[in-house]
Amino acid sequence: xxxxxxxxxxxxxxxxxxxxxxxxxxxxxxxxxxxxxxxxxxxxxxxxxxxxxxxxxxxxxxxxxxxxxxxxxxxxxxxxxxxxxxxxxxxxxxxxxxxxxxxxxxxxxxxxxxxxxxxxxxxxxxxxxxxxxxxxxxxxxxxxxxxxxxxxxxxxxxxxxxxxxxxxxxxxxxxxxxxxxxxxxxxxxxxxxxxxxxxxxxxxxxxxxxxxxxxxxxxxxxxxxxxxxxxxxxxxxxxxxxxxxxxxxxxxxxxxxxxxxxxxxxxxxxxxxxxxxxxxxxxxxxxxxxxxxxxxxxxxxxxxxxxxxxxxxxxxxxxxxxxxxxxxxxxxxxxxxxxxxxxxxxxxxxxxxxxxxxxxxxxxxxxxxxxxxxxxxxxxxxxxxxxxxxxxxxxxxxxxxxxxxxxxxxxxxxxxxxxxxxxxxxxxxxxxxxxxxxx
Amino acid sequence: xxxxxxxxxxxxxxxxxxxxxxxxxxxxxxxxxxxxxxxxxxxxxxxxxxxxxxxxxxxxxxxxxxxxxxxxxxxxxxxxxxxxxxxxxxxxxxxxxxxxxxxxxxxxxxxxxxxxxxxxxxxxxxxxxxxxxxxxxxxxxxxxxxxxxxxxxxxxxx
Numbered sequence: 081x082x083x084x085x086x087x088x089x090x091x092x093x094x095x096x097x098x099x100x101x102x103x104x105x106x107x108x109x110x111x112x113x114x115x116x117x118x119x120x121x122x123x124x125x126x127x128x129x130x131x132x133x134x135x136x137x138x139x140x141x142x143x144x145x146x147x148x149x150x151x152x153x154x155x156x157x158x159x160x161x162x163x164x165x166x167x168x169x170x171x172x173x174x175x176x177x178x179x180x181x182x183x184x185x186x187x188x189x190x191x192x193x194x195x196x197x198x199x200x201x202x203x204x205x206x207x208x209x210x211x212x213x214x215x216x217x218x219x220x221x222x223x224x225x226x227x228x229x230x231x232x233x234x235x236x237x238x239x240x241x242x243x244x245x246x247x248x249x250x251x252x253x254x255x256x257x258x259x260x261x262x263x264x265x266x267x268x269x270x271x272x273x274x275x276x277x278x279x280x281x282x283x284x285x286x287x288x289x290x291x292x293x294x295x296x297x298x299x300x301x302x303x304x305x306x307x308x309x310x311x312x313x314x315x316x317x318x319x320x321x322x323x324x325x326x327x328x329x330x331x332x333x334x335x336x337x338x339x340x341x342x343x344x345x346x347x348x349x350x351x352x353x354x355x356x357x358x359x360x361x362x363x364x365x366x367x368x369x370x371x372x373x374x375x376x377x378x379x380x381x382x383x384x385x386x387x388x389x390x391x392x393x394x395x396x397x398x399x400x401x402x403x404x405x406x407x408x409x410x411x412x413x414x415x416x417x418x419x420x421x422x423x424x425x426x427x428x429x430x431x432x433x434x435x436x437x438x439x440x441x442x443x444x445x446x447x448x449x450x451x452x453x454x455x456x457x458x459x460x461x462x463x464x465x466x467x468x469x470x471x472x473x474x475x476x477x478x479x480x481x482x483x484x485x486x487x488x489x490x491x492x493x494x495x496x497x498x499x500x501x502x503x504x505x506x507x508x509x510x511x512x513x514x515x516x517x518x519x
Numbered sequence: 520x521x522x523x524x525x526x527x528x529x530x531x532x533x534x535x536x537x538x539x540x541x542x543x544x545x546x547x548x549x550x551x552x553x554x555x556x557x558x559x560x561x562x563x564x565x566x567x568x569x570x571x572x573x574x575x576x577x578x579x580x581x582x583x584x585x586x587x588x589x590x591x592x593x594x595x596x597x598x599x600x601x602x603x604x605x606x607x608x609x610x611x612x613x614x615x616x617x618x619x620x621x622x623x624x625x626x627x628x629x630x631x632x633x634x635x636x637x638x639x640x641x642x643x644x645x646x647x648x649x650x651x652x653x654x655x656x657x658x659x660x661x662x663x664x665x666x667x668x669x670x671x672x673x674x675x676x677x
Binding site: 081084085086089090093097098101102105106107108109110111112114115116117118119121122126128132135167168219227233234235236237238240241 | 572574575578579582585586587589590593596597600604607611612613615616622625626629630633634637640642643644646647650654657661665668669671672673674
């Protein structure tokens with residue numbers, strides 16, 4: 081229990097009065113001091129009684145969006161709390177989060193004062209587990225305060241704990257051996273058969289193309305039926321948004337410009353192609369996938385929820401791709417063959433040795449496979465990649481490489497004022513078809 | 520049960536009446552001291568209406584009056600303490616229900632016992648030591664209660 085400023089002042093007065101009473105041997109001062117002390121104790125007892133009542137009335141109901149997730153997955157947590165707030169008291173409640181969890185957004189605490197008369201509140205927030213293992217929400221911390229005292233209590237009994245979140249590990253690299261059998265290959269996704277592309281069937285009218293007659297239907301109903309094929313439309317683009325890392329400085333103006341540009345692109349896609357597909361990544365972490373959303377408002381609402389710097393579970397730390405290392409080695413070999421200087425040749429040789437050892441240690445990042453799997457689930461002609469190019473940008477090169485492997489066009493959207501010729505940026509943009517700035 | 524809130528003005532008027540009555544009836548050696556201290560209390564009471572932690576300022580202003588009255592007649596000082604406590608509680612709106620009035624009455628009873636103890640004492644030391652003992656006992660009991668309470672709600676095995 082802690083004293084507020086007012087109670088601290090009163091305590092000081094009591095001590096002062098007792099000291100004066102003792103030194104002067106004055107019973108009148110003793111009466112003033114002792115009655116003041118009695119009053120302070122009375123207030124303390126009253127506060128303690130109300131605090132216990134508040135604690136005894138707390139009920140907590142917590143729910144998770146999913147109980148089993150992989151490291152780096154963002155999930156929503158809802159906590160509903162009810163309690164009786166005693167008179168003349170303000171109560172605030174905050175979640176005790178397990179270690180290894182990062183709060184992405186939302187509120188993890190609530191105040192129960194005069195604004196919430198019933199003493200019921202709910203707060204929603206999103207978390208990202210950054211380490212694997214079993215994590216249990218271990219309760220809440222309740223803090224109560226009145227004009228004279230403040231007290232807090234950790235409520236971690238059985239009724240305040242739970243649920244348990246099981247976090248599975250996620251590898252940084254792909255397993256080197258794939259499950260191959262004769263003639264086919266295992267894939268980690270569901271597959272469906274493709275349709276014939278017939279939109280509808282109708283009765284034959286004079287002038288219809290005879291090649292469109294459906295003979296089975298005609299034989300069944302003894303009436304001529306023709307097929308109406310589905311129309312052809314350009315495929316909508318895939319919008320990939322690279323959200324900045326929370327730990328790196330993020331220019332606010334550029335970020336808001338990027339948000340506006342993405343919103344405009346989504347609106348354009350929805351208006352022109354009737355739906356939009358957005359993939360949200362942050363570094364080599366896939367965060368969220370908005371797949372063929374037809375409702376513009378829903379798309380924008382989901383974007384609003386996600387558009388902020390996020391915590392990254394995995395970092396690439398300027399990781400170079402295997403093919404880039406091989407390219408460097410080839411360039412070194414050419415340079416070494418063409419130079420007569422033995423010292424330079426020695427240097428190039430040692431550099432090549434370093435590259436070769438890096439090549440042996442380097443594996444295929446899991447992020448590449450995730451991007452490839454995501455892109456293979458739907459048809460797309462072109463990809464728009466939005467990024468602020470802050471911090472490590474090596475994952476952008478991996479994205480562009482995967483997209484180009486599938487023969488898709490890549491249009492990069494970068495913030496205004498970015499030096500496109502600077503080293504990490506220019507490397508990351510290798511293979512992009514167009515680069516435009518948003519402002 | 521909700522009772523009508525008695526504002527601090529009511530308690531202050533009672534205090535004024537009590538002090539004036541005491542000044543005229545008891546005829547103390549310095550008859551101007553208590554009314555002057557009463558004026559000081561009144562000034563603080565009405566000029567600090569919008570201040571934060573007003574209770575502290577009211578107590579600071581009222582304590583000299585309590586000491587001055589107690590020096591002449593301890594029961595008069597006790598009356599001033601009751602009125603001062605009433606003013607503070609009314610200011611904090613802590614005299615609105617029957618339970619709160621009961622708490623106020625309990626406070627008055629406890630201070631009555633303290634005043635009686637001081638009345639029969641000749642020196643400060645003995646009552647001060649008794650008070651210190653009582654405080655130590657209360658604190659010890661409270662620490663024990665607090666330990667059991669926290670143990671129950673933190674989920675520790677009994």
